[in-house]
Amino acid sequence: MATIADPRQRTKRRIPIVPYLYIAPFFIVFGLFGLFPLAYTAFISLFEWNPIGEKTFIGLDNYAFLVADPRFWNAAGNTLSIWFLSTVPQLAFALVLAAVLNQALLRFKTGFRMAVLVPNITSVLAVGIVFTQLFGRDYGMVNTVIEFFGGDRIDWVRETFAGQVAISTMIMWRWTGYNALIYLAAMQSIPRSLYESAEIDGAGRIRQFFSVTIPQVRPTIIFTAIVSTIGGLQVFAEPLIFGGQGGVTGGQSRQYQTLALFLYEQGFRNLDFGYGSAIAWALFLIIVVLTVVNLGLSSRIASEDARPAPLRGIRSRRGPIERRSTAERRSTTRKEVAR
């Protein structure tokens, strides 16, 4: 028994080590730069902690204060509304932009595709400064245009909704092109035959966009929605720069102070590292919850996607296109096989 068991055990022992070694660098790096800061932040959040002064253990007091702090809930609300104001139009624009870039007849394709990514590689600081000037009350270009068309000047920096719109514009400007490229990659894997058969059925460009393109890239839309959620909850630089001198509070009545900005104000401007850490953990939990909700929703949508029938509202009209296209696809495959 023993003679037979020994070599087997040895091999058993040897095999697990090597793969773990291969993947170890990731876990070491993740542990150092991901897990440790997370745990250490949790540790600090239990203290009244001034970076060069006293450190006092106060248990969960920071969290109790946080839950009762109206500034926290205000920041959470602002974060969600800025996220909504920026993400929804941004993904819609990105889809349209990608569809345009995907047109076979478009000239200078590579040039355009590179161009849409330029905003994303621009420094957020530069974007903030330029947009703050554009949205200036007295000398801003946006107000000049509004006035030209007979509208009233808007005080972007001091009005709640206007300020949030202006900040959302900055976020959109930076990220629309990035999402468009992701969509473009997804669109290029859509079989051309689908469009051809849609055309035979008499569907115009817009019809094709809604009935072929969007259903085909749905998983990608879900992916970008999740990524944008995580990014949107961490919005920081845009409102900070937009608010100018009062940037850290997000305007005179904290009307566009995001959670990340509130964390910065408490942690670094007021040098209250304990409370700042508590906010950081709250933000982390909110992101986890929203991502899980998002995943749940999207797996539902994804499974809907797997069903043969598309969304209910346009089923009857879309039916034939889909069916034919499948037939078309099959025939192409056959042809290819024959060749």
Added chain:
Amino acid sequence: MTSRRLAVVGLAVAATVGLLAGCSPSGGDASGSADGELPSGQTLTVWTFGATGLEDSMEAWADETGNTVEIKTSEFDPHHEQLLTALASGSVPDVALVETGYSSLFKPSAPYFVDLRDYGADDDLQGDFLDWRWEQGVGPDGQVFGLPTDVGGLALAYRTDLFEAAGLPSDSAGVEGLWSSWEDFVTVGEQYKAATGKPFLDDAGLFFQTVYNQGEEKFYADEDTLVYDSNPQVQEAWDLATSAKDISANLAAFSPEWNTAMANGDYAVQLAPAWMMNYIQGQAPDTTGKWNVVTLPEGGGNWGGSQMTIPKAAKNPELAYDMLTTILSPENQLEVFQEFGNFPSTPELFTDEALTGFTSEFFSGAPVGQIYSDSVLALKPVYEGPKERAILREFGLGIDRVESGEETPDEAWDSTMAAIELELSSK
């Protein structure tokens, strides 16, 4: 526990470095720098905010001693945040600027800075500076952790051409005759607004800050006693600033819009500490001769001024001290004033003809040397507490809410008090 141990190790390292620096032979005497006693070929890192007016002097010192300076300029608040985290982590610059509004926050951390008494600063230099300015760089145990740079002082800059256009007197005597109190000042502003339809002031928040800066007490009576809600000076500043709502352009100070409005002449009066003269010249270079400077209603006041500090963990503390004594010497401060407008903190200059007789062409030949030295001599030293900045920020936001029409002055006062309480209670 670990953190405390880390802090102890950090302190020990810092203390050792500090001791080593203190023991070095040339530690005591720093004036005779050029005779090769000091190391050359070194690089000094300096962290500042805004324009100290001392950058050129630092370069000149470096050229003379065969060293180099690397100056990193940041925004005002972020600069102090970075310095604090740097002190905690030990990766510090050789020289760092600390503004007076932040001094009290840094005072308890005096042990993190080189005690300049080790170099004889108290014996050699203290007498050169204004007492109350010197005190702002002294820690709880008497450590001298900072040397004073400039003093703000306060005065009023105004546009002569715009005053004329509004039918107001435009020469300095005439303008000073317009008001004997701040109430009069607001009334003149209303006349100006009625005559031109344009705002008189840039920002009511700055107005608040000016009047607040004129008091004998600010938000603290002493370290443990807060008087922000009962100090009559604060109350007066609040009432004046909120009553100026309609004559203010409601522009955030130092914002791009503010800069443009300054250059365009979209408001007529600028509350101006001495260093602001340089700022105005930089932002509105085409308005030479269209400005003038007069004294403030209701006495002198101060806004600004900093301490130059040497963190304990600095690599070249000895060299840094030599540079500081050079650039902060009375002669050099006079030069800086003449060139950049930053007012000296060394009183022996206040009677010096080169300073008192100094006039500015940009400001219609105003005797700015005399005006600012009067202002600085008239002001009283004021205690600034650890949360000074945070409280001031809430007041500024409250006035902003009144200016933007969001709240009435009474509502804004209540919301400001609530916000400050929240600010002070967060642990």
